[in-house]
Amino acid sequence: MAKSILVYVDHFDGKALPASWEALGAAQQLNQKFAGEITAVVVGHQKREIAEQAIAHGAQRVFLVDKEGLNHFRPEPYASVLSQILRDSEADIFLSPNTGRARELAAMVAVDLETGLSPDVIQLVLEDGVVSATRPIYAGKLFVKVRCADCTPQMFTLRGRAFPKQEPAPDAEGKIELVEVAFPEPVTHVIGYKESESGVSLSDAAVVVSGGRGVSNNPKLIAPQDITDEKEKEIWRAQQGFKLIQDLARVLDAAVGASRAAVDAGYVPYAHQVGQTGKVVSPDLYIACGISGAIQHLAGMRTAKTIVAINKDVNAPIFKLARFGVVGDLFEILPELTEVLRSKLGK
Amino acid sequence: MNIVVCVKQTPDTAATISIEEGKATWGDAPLVLNPWDEYAVEQAILTREELGGKVTALSLGPEEAREALKLALAMGCDEAILINDPLFESADTLIVSRALAAGIMKLGEVELVFFGRASVDSDSGVLGSQTARRLGWPSISWAAAISHHEGAIEVERMIDEGRQVVRSSLPAVISVVKEINEPRYPSFMGIRKASKAEIPTWSAESIGIDGSLSPAVTWPEMFAPQVKSAECEFIAGQSAQEIAEGLADRLIAEKVI
Ligand SMILES: Cc1cc2nc3c(=O)[nH]c(=O)nc-3n(C[C@H](O)[C@H](O)[C@H](O)COP(=O)(O)OP(=O)(O)OC[C@H]3O[C@@H](n4cnc5c(N)ncnc54)[C@H](O)[C@@H]3O)c2cc1C
Ligand SMILES: Nc1ncnc2c1ncn2[C@@H]1O[C@H](COP(=O)(O)O)[C@@H](O)[C@H]1O
Secondary structure, three states: OOOEEEEEOOEEOOEEOHHHHHHHHHHHHHHHHHOOEEEEEEEEOOOHHHHHHHHHOOOOEEEEEEOHHHOOOOHHHHHHHHHHHHHHHOOOEEEEEOOHHHHHHHHHHHHHOOOOEEEEEOEEEEEOOEEEEEEEEHHHOEEEEEEOOOOOOEEEEEOOOOOOOOOOOOOOOOEEEEOOOOOOOOOEEEEEEEEOOOOOOHHHOOEEEEEOHHHHOOOOOOOOOOOOOHHHHHHHHHHHHHHHHHHHHHHOOOEEEEOHHHHHOOOOOHHHEEOOOOEOOOOOEEEEEOOOOOHHHHHHHOOOOEEEEEEOOOOOOHHHHOOEEEEOOHHHHHHHHHHHHHHHOOO | OEEEEEOOEEEOOOOOOEEEOOEEEOOOOOEEEOHHHHHHHHHHHHHHHHHOOEEEEEEEOOHHHHHHHHHHHHHOOOEEEEEOOHHHOOOOHHHHHHHHHHHHHHHOOEEEEEEOOOOOOOOOOOHHHHHHHHHOOOEEEEEEEEEEEOOEEEEEEEEOOEEEEEEEEOOEEEEEOHHHOOOOOOOHHHHHHHHHOOOOEEOOHHHOOOOOOOOOOEEEEEEOOOOOOOOOEEOOOOOHHHHHHHHHHHHHHOOOO
């Protein structure tokens, strides 16, 4: 039976989030099973370019909503627009990336349509004509299969990097339909925005190099004399350690992550934190340096394809999850590793 | 100002979770107030300290969930209510959001509702937005700082790309992240007060929900993640350089990089 799939394209500051193309990739995988139709939805103001990109990434059709009042994302009007589109198009399946915005939007739309939502899905399969989803619960300690047999539409938000991103095909064809939908005046107003200081997009990164409390543990490093406070000395040492992490990250085009211990101690900003109370990442390669591997940290990175751990302590739990391990001092290993990789990768 | 904070009881995050008869179990590990909700409780209390009023902690859950509500009282909430009914046994977020919204309406004249960012058991992070939608109130998620201005609030929110400032009228629903405050420990007096407090139970009927409720979403199967069978391959060597060479060679040979 043919089914129609609607894919929400999340965007910010004029740019589509790459995770949206993963949702289109997931739609294509599903569509091989039931040869339906894939429609992308782009909501905002003057976002035709994003609609065109959606076609290049595999959408057969795009519903484009273009209204000045939708310039800034606000969940309430966006949800009203999306609910109306889902009602009118009678879509069977709704997919979106699991970004903060898109998840909130999906949550509200599910209420409007009284339908079930599975957030943060890592796998979708077709079982007896119904899509069944797998998602982690208890911080990834368990997986659960989620079923929503009588739901229309079935709604899923997809974990970043769990589904293959479609490479754009510039000659792909599809039509863009301008859709008129009424929405309520938003009662909240966006009045300011500060870009995060880090500039890393941990969730999209193919390689992540992370540091933990161990990055401050180098007694040989003597802080400059004007730093007298013990705590500040420790932070200074940690900054030297994080420089080594950043050097390695640069050679690997990687994002920099951190454990909560490193964040709480003030070594790096929270935006870098990986784990249950930080970001969840699924890179191809995760290099954990001076991180013990507490369960809450593992919650954020256990789905990485290959994990490398560098730690002084052979009994650190991180080695249980790691594919490759180095028992040693990160202050000795990291500079060498960066140099070796720089020459081997020709950088 | 009437303030509500919605809280859930969850297993401790350090608990080992396994599956027994198709259900998740955590052995003897303690049940706690969902760690994210501690920030929501703290923020509710801080708001009352600034503006006056009353804070009610609201939870939908089994009888045991009273313990989480007691902790909220011990921290300084004024009242607590447990929504408990066999009808809610296999409730999904659609049903829970309906019940929480109904509970909030029953309390009456509520101006601010606080939620945590997510429950650490179901990891869904949707109930704040869904409850707001049911109430028809604005939802401001991932709040890291809040300031009050005569019937309006200004909230600094964490978003994936940085921080955004949003202004909203009241009533509103706010979910908080850990940057917003440092949750206090319950005081000795608070614990004593909480142990004596009456926590009323509201049934489904008492909040106007009746008939049969069937969840849209079911969890027919749970399983433990596959334990990686590959043992860790330790890279050794005479010097740091030799180890680095060895590791780089293995990563390249395995096509990891
Ligand atoms: C509710 C809750 C939520 C949490 N959320 C998170 C979260 O999101 N993310 C997170 O990471 N944690 C989280 N935690 C904290 C978690 O439990 C751990 O405390 C934390 O992950 C430890 O960080 P760490 O591994 O850097 O530090 P430690 O456990 O102190 O480990 C440091 C490691 O560095 C090694 N080391 C020291 N010096 C060197 C050196 N010179 N070279 C090499 N190795 C060295 C040591 O052998 C040790 O293994 C949470 C905890 C709770 C209770
Ligand atoms: N059963 C419940 N009763 C009251 N509040 C809840 C309940 N479950 C979740 N919440 C609140 O909703 C937030 C998000 O939960 P969730 O959507 O389940 O991840 C939590 O941090 C709590 O503040």
